[in-house]
Amino acid sequence: xxIIDIRExxxxxxxxxxxxxxxxxxxxxxxxxxxxxxxxDGKRVVGFGFNSNGRYAQQGLLRERFIPRLKEAGPETLxxxxxxxxxxxxxxxxMMKNEKPGGxxxxxxxxxxxxxxxxxxxxxxxxxxxxxxxxxxxxxxxCDEKVSVYAAGGYYYPGKDLKALQNEMRSYLDRGYxxxxxxxxxxxxxxxxxxxxxxxxxxxxGRSLAxxxxxxxxxxxxxxxxxxxxxxxxxxxxxxxxxxxYALQAELARHYEEPMATGENxxxxxxxxxxxxxxxxxxxVDILQFDCxxxxxxxxxxxxxxxxxxxxxxxxxxxxxxxxxxxxxxAGGLGLGGSESYPDVFKPFNGFADSVAVExxxxxxxxxxxxxIEDKAALKDVLKELSEx
Amino acid sequence: xxIIDIRExxxxxxxxxxxxxxxxxxxxxxxxxxxxxxxxDGKRVVGFGFNSNGRYAQQGLLRERFIPRLKEAGPETLxxxxxxxxxxxxxxxxMMKNEKPGGxxxxxxxxxxxxxxxxxxxxxxxxxxxxxxxxxxxxxxxCDEKVSVYAAGGYYYPGKDLKALQNEMRSYLDRGYxxxxxxxxxxxxxxxxxxxxxxxxxxxxGRSLAxxxxxxxxxxxxxxxxxxxxxxxxxxxxxxxxxxxYALQAELARHYEEPMATGENxxxxxxxxxxxxxxxxxxxVDILQFDCxxxxxxxxxxxxxxxxxxxxxxxxxxxxxxxxxxxxxxAGGLGLGGSESYPDVFKPFNGFADSVAVExxxxxxxxxxxxxIEDKAALKDVLKELSEx
Numbered sequence: 001x002x003i004i005d006i007r008e009x010x011x012x013x014x015x016x017x018x019x020x021x022x023x024x025x026x027x028x029x030x031x032x033x034x035x036x037x038x039x040x041d042g043k044r045v046v047g048f049g050f051n052s053n054g055r056y057a058q059q060g061l062l063r064e065r066f067i068p069r070l071k072e073a074g075p076e077t078l079x080x081x082x083x084x085x086x087x088x089x090x091x092x093x094x095m096m097k098n099e100k101p102g103g104x105x106x107x108x109x110x111x112x113x114x115x116x117x118x119x120x121x122x123x124x125x126x127x128x129x130x131x132x133x134x135x136x137x138x139x140x141x142x143c144d145e146k147v148s149v150y151a152a153g154g155y156y157y158p159g160k161d162l163k164a165l166q167n168e169m170r171s172y173l174d175r176g177y178x179x180x181x182x183x184x185x186x187x188x189x190x191x192x193x194x195x196x197x198x199x200x201x202x203x204x205x206g207r208s209l210a211x212x213x214x215x216x217x218x219x220x221x222x223x224x225x226x227x228x229x230x231x232x233x234x235x236x237x238x239x240x241x242x243x244x245x246y247a248l249q250a251e252l253a254r255h256y257e258e259p260m261a262t263g264e265n266x267x268x269x270x271x272x273x274x275x276x277x278x279x280x281x282x283x284x285v286d287i288l289q290f291d292c293x294x295x296x297x298x299x300x301x302x303x304x305x306x307x308x309x310x311x312x313x314x315x316x317x318x319x320x321x322x323x324x325x326x327x328x329x330x331a332g333g334l335g336l337g338g339s340e341s342y343p344d345v346f347k348p349f350n351g352f353a354d355s356v357a358v359e360x361x362x363x364x365x366x367x368x369x370x371x372x373i374e375d376k377a378a379l380k381d382v383l384k385e386l387s388e389x
Numbered sequence: 390x391x392i393i394d395i396r397e398x399x400x401x402x403x404x405x406x407x408x409x410x411x412x413x414x415x416x417x418x419x420x421x422x423x424x425x426x427x428x429x430d431g432k433r434v435v436g437f438g439f440n441s442n443g444r445y446a447q448q449g450l451l452r453e454r455f456i457p458r459l460k461e462a463g464p465e466t467l468x469x470x471x472x473x474x475x476x477x478x479x480x481x482x483x484m485m486k487n488e489k490p491g492g493x494x495x496x497x498x499x500x501x502x503x504x505x506x507x508x509x510x511x512x513x514x515x516x517x518x519x520x521x522x523x524x525x526x527x528x529x530x531x532c533d534e535k536v537s538v539y540a541a542g543g544y545y546y547p548g549k550d551l552k553a554l555q556n557e558m559r560s561y562l563d564r565g566y567x568x569x570x571x572x573x574x575x576x577x578x579x580x581x582x583x584x585x586x587x588x589x590x591x592x593x594x595g596r597s598l599a600x601x602x603x604x605x606x607x608x609x610x611x612x613x614x615x616x617x618x619x620x621x622x623x624x625x626x627x628x629x630x631x632x633x634x635y636a637l638q639a640e641l642a643r644h645y646e647e648p649m650a651t652g653e654n655x656x657x658x659x660x661x662x663x664x665x666x667x668x669x670x671x672x673x674v675d676i677l678q679f680d681c682x683x684x685x686x687x688x689x690x691x692x693x694x695x696x697x698x699x700x701x702x703x704x705x706x707x708x709x710x711x712x713x714x715x716x717x718x719x720a721g722g723l724g725l726g727g728s729e730s731y732p733d734v735f736k737p738f739n740g741f742a743d744s745v746a747v748e749x750x751x752x753x754x755x756x757x758x759x760x761x762i763e764d765k766a767a768l769k770d771v772l773k774e775l776s777e778x
Contacts (some may be wrong), residue, residue, distance in 0.1 A: 060449010
């Protein structure tokens with residue numbers, strides 16, 4: 001049993017939106033394929049992975065460091081003890097050989113791309129949907145057959161007015177979502193008050209609306225927003241300040257009793273631990289949004305879940321960033337609180353299986369081995385290109 | 390005034406050593422050149438930069454993101470208000486456009502490579518050694534004409550015995566160094582006790598010897614070492630635990646009254662601030678080792694110095710990692726406490742100007758504009774290759 005080839009390509013995402021920090025029209029995504037000599041259902045097993053949004057494709061680091069290390073490894077060193085499947089932890093250790101501690105950015109994305117492909121490959125060899133494989137491996141088979149998802153949107157576009165924002169949010173409800181998320185911090189608090197109230201006219205109550213500042217605010221602004229947001233009783237107030245400014249987050253918790261959410265820009269268990277140690281996050285109230293695809297993959301995410309449990313955090317407090325099928329499978333298989341969804345943005349990497357509709361705020365899994373990535377017609381060409389021999 | 394070309398190449402470092410985490414024989418270095426249309430002393434001004442050791446070459450990120458952004462920028466947008474020179478902050482902002490907050494690794498190295506070349510270029514246009522340019526710009530001309538340096542070595546090599554370790558340390562003293570550094574944590578505390586005592590036979594007193602664990606220890610081991618090291622009265626005890634484990638560092642300070650040093654694996658002002666906020670580091674006792682070449686360059690390092698000053702830290706408590714001429718120039722120009730030196734390792738990127746010897750633990754600057762990188766014969770070929778048109 002071995003990986004006979006590792007391939008990757010770079011795909012632009014189709015977008016003309018911006019948030020507080022970046023212009024997504026320039027974003028790119030690396031897609032990787034692990035081609036094995038294992039045959040299931042008459043076909044060679046190929047595992048696929050890609051990077052989550054907000055960070056760039058990682059072809060450089062993949063080609064220079066992580067793919068060569070895997071190619072140079074003895075195939076038997078990457079297998080589980082029984083030799084019956086690949087061992088994601090051993091593959092992870094192989095990729096991270098000769099990497100120093102600290103400096104968790106970019107390489108965490110590159111490793112995350114390969115790690116996603118590893119789990120897709122492993123579940124395909126087991127002939128199970130990934131969420132079932134995870135439940136069987138880590139939770140005695142206990143899993144959630146449907147996962148709570150929310151529609152992330154509400155971005156700033158040039159010329160987008162309140163009407164357009166309302167239409168966007170209405171379309172999410174029409175597609176089965178019950179909770180939506182919008183950006184704040186683009187212009188002014190007064191502007192955001194108007195935008196929030198416009199969206200509340202559509203979604204009904206504050207608990208159905210989360211707001212996301214994308215790390216833009218200093219403490220004073222974050223607190224001013226906290227005071228303005230509190231009466232709306234929102235689903236959550238997300239990433240007010242710089243992701244590493246734990247003191248800001250901790251101080252903000254003294255001004256805002258409602259749920260807050262953060263973590264999408266922390267890319268290692270060590271960084272996640274610092275948020276939990278110093279950020280004043282409240283178990284049972286606040287939400288942890290670490291995105292495994294940006295932060296060394298599920299092998300590292302398992303360590304993060306264990307670390308958080310030691311600090312009194314339930315997996316239900318984890319609702320990952322990213323809107324990809326790895327986070328969705330983890331949510332179902334490991335009992336997280338839900339997963340993000342991008343119904344309209346980051347195409348073609350947004351959304352879940354084509355065959356599965358969102359119903360009453362939940363989504364189910366397609367009956368496919370692995371991540372379920374083959375049930376996305378928009379990715380068909382790129383997957384085909386990478387898996388052809 | 391404009392940058393007419395940006396070139397880069399990758400050079401392996403010549404090394405067969407290892408520390409607690411990595412095998413340096415596989416390390417690579419990116420060297421970048423900013424070729425300008427400015428003529429000084431009859432020649433086109435070219436600024437050179439390279440990455441510091443411990444992290445890899447960054448050709449991928451440079452080619453994919455940072456160099457294209459600079460090439461696409463309007464030349465006038467990169468100049469100071471008078472148009473008399475380039476503005477390092479504006480160049481930095483241009484490189485970091487469309488980069489999200491958090492995730493400070495690898496890209497911080499890539500930006501650091503270009504930033505080093507920027508400061509070399511700017512000082513050459515001013516026709517001053519960089520340390521003088523920094524002193525004139527930020528300290529009213531006040532500078533240190535010589536900088537305290539220490540010899541970092543004492544690595545583990547296959548088959549290296551105590552005699553070889555002693556010979557290595559003696560050779561540093563013979564070359565003008567008064568303080569040396571060695572690795573610990575490779576085998577056992579007993580083994581390290583023997584190694585330390587062997588080195589103390591050569592250097593005389595504990596204050597002349599620093600020890601470096603390269604982030605290898607858990608808290609229990611770190612404390613056991615602290616108790617064993619205290620009687621030696623060492624120069625410092627460096628990077629005991631994971632660079633992001635601030636709680637370990639803070640707890641360790643309760644067990645070790647002597648100086649400790651850390652920071653080489655923290656790559657942003659935000660990470661540095663967290664060390665200062667949470668790591669229990671003691672101003673006037675402990676040493677901060679952030680390496681600008683690994684952490685977004687001097688533009689970011691200036692922010693780190695300002696942040697630290699707000700927390701009561703003097704620039705004299707900064708002794709940067711890396712052993713390169715940018716840190717040396719910063720030390721002389723901004724009044725740091727000193728700079729690291731690698732007399733024998735990381736060739737050809739180790740050491741300072743060929744024409745300047747270390748004397749009594751201090752080194753002076755060559756009388757050359759910029760970093761002084763042209764006074765290193767071992768780099769002559771690569772600089773020539775990059776600057777030829």
